[in-house]
Amino acid sequence: MSRGQGPRIYLSPPDMSDQERARLLDAFDSNWIAPLGPEVDAFERELAKRVGVHDAAALNSGTAALHLALILLEVGADDEVWTSTLTFAATANAIRYVGATPVFIDSERETWNMDPELLREALRDASQRSALPKALIVVDLYGQCANYDSILEACGEYGVPVVEDAAEALGATYRGKPAGSFGAIGVLSFNGNKIMTTSGGGALLSNDAALVERARHLASQAKQPAAHYEHEEVGYNYRLSNLLAAVGRAQLARLDGFVERRRDINRRYREALEAVDGIDFLPEAPNGRSTCWLTCVLLDEDQLGVGPSEARQHLETHNIEARPVWKPMHLQPVNRSCRVIRGAVAEDLFVRGLCLPSGSTLSDEEQQRVIDAFLETPRLRRDGQ
Ligand SMILES: Cc1ncc(COP(=O)(O)O)c(C=O)c1O
Numbered sequence: 595m596s597r598g599q600g601p602r603i604y605l606s607p608p609d610m611s612d613q614e615r616a617r618l619l620d621a622f623d624s625n626w627i628a629p630l631g632p633e634v635d636a637f638e639r640e641l642a643k644r645v646g647v648h649d650a651a652a653l654n655s656g657t658a659a660l661h662l663a664l665i666l667l668e669v670g671a672d673d674e675v676w677t678s679t680l681t682f683a684a685t686a687n688a689i690r691y692v693g694a695t696p697v698f699i700d701s702e703r704e705t706w707n708m709d710p711e712l713l714r715e716a717l718r719d720a721s722q723r724s725a726l727p728k729a730l731i732v733v734d735l736y737g738q739c740a741n742y743d744s745i746l747e748a749c750g751e752y753g754v755p756v757v758e759d760a761a762e763a764l765g766a767t768y769r770g771k772p773a774g775s776f777g778a779i780g781v782l783s784f785n786g787n788k789i790m791t792t793s794g795g796g797a798l799l800s801n802d803a804a805l806v807e808r809a810r811h812l813a814s815q816a817k818q819p820a821a822h823y824e825h826e827e828v829g830y831n832y833r834l835s836n837l838l839a840a841v842g843r844a845q846l847a848r849l850d851g852f853v854e855r856r857r858d859i860n861r862r863y864r865e866a867l868e869a870v871d872g873i874d875f876l877p878e879a880p881n882g883r884s885t886c887w888l889t890c891v892l893l894d895e896d897q898l899g900v901g902p903s904e905a906r907q908h909l910e911t912h913n914i915e916a917r918p919v920w921k922p923m924h925l926q927p928v929n930r931s932c933r934v935i936r937g938a939v940a941e942d943l944f945v946r947g948l949c950l951p952s953g954s955t956l957s958d959e960e961q962q963r964v965i966d967a968f969l970e971t972p973r974l975r976r977d978g979q
Contacts, residue, residue, distance in 0.1 A: 765852065
């Protein structure tokens with residue numbers, strides 16, 4: 595085997611144990627398969643408790659949860675929904691599903707999340723023009739909560755409801771409060787690359803139990819209680835299956851361990867790379883605790899001699915998966931007609947950013963392989979040499 599080669603190291607693979615397997619098989623053997631059942635009910639209760647909200651609806655994706663959140667807030671075709679430009683496409687797509695117009699807001703340097711000051715200014719301006727957004731979707735990026743003190747204050751002032759897209763941040767806290775609990779509605783994802791996974795899945799959370807009940811109704815084809823299935827509105831097939839909820843319950847019970855492991859991985863990357871001139875890490879704000887879902891670095895090509903693309907391609911030659919930081923939504927061709935409020939910070943994070951393998955299954959030896967391979971990127975200058 596040539597130097598640096600070995601089994602593939604993935605960015606953020608699932609972390610499964612005998613517990614998930616046992617729960618899945620128990621659910622299977624119980625024959626609660628089609629598709630709801632007691633595991634879904636228990637998973638919803640446990641999720642709500644963990645996030646500290648009244649209720650949770652288990653769904654088949656985070657994207658479905660975002661879509662339903664906007665329906666519940668009665669967002670429609672003539673509305674604007676403002677959101678973070680630095681996010682995964684699902685956040686913006688949900689806005690399009692309901693026919694509304696997304697407006698993108700730039701990031702702050704402190705957390706890479708939505709810039710609260712920019713938001714406040716834009717809300718003030720929109721209010722003067724009687725053009726306030728119908729809702730705001732705030733994204734908690736890469737395992738870290740946005741600055742909710744400022745964001746919720748600004749939105750409260752202008753009466754704009756907040757959806758918290760905590761798809762990437764389950765397990766994080768902000769001022770001791772869990773991610774997913776900040777908006778009128780919170781959204782989680784259990785997609786295969788997330789800190790915990792049900793292979794595919796998501797949840798919609800709220801303190802408003804009636805809202806969550808309505809989400810369940812819409813997510814199960816909006817069937818009215820009649821033997822012949824009466825439908826008064828358009829429904830969706832968005833519920834999580836009982837089998838996958840069983841996996842989710844076992845994963846949730848291990849969530850604290852996943853967070854600790856990902857934070858350890860982040861600490862080790864920092865120890866190995868932070869001193870190198872030209873490498874900066876996604877900062878952790880002092881008022882929160884990140885899960886470090888993905889460890890992200892910014893590479894200064896002038897200082898370092900290489901940029902993220904060369905580093906990523908070099909890691910690939912060592913069979914290591916790394917990824918660019920999200921391409922901002924305002925730069926995506928599909929959103930070319932949408933308005934952006936500034937955008938230069940997110941653009942810079944995209945140009946210089948790289949996400950390193952961060953999964954909780956990553957062993958110390960594998961992480962060392964990543965670090966060694968990264969530092970051996972051709973033309974990479976260490977310590978400004
Ligand atoms: C910020 C963000 N929002 C929404 C989603 C969508 O979640 P899902 O893949 O479960 O639909 C994801 C990830 O997949 C995400 O990273």
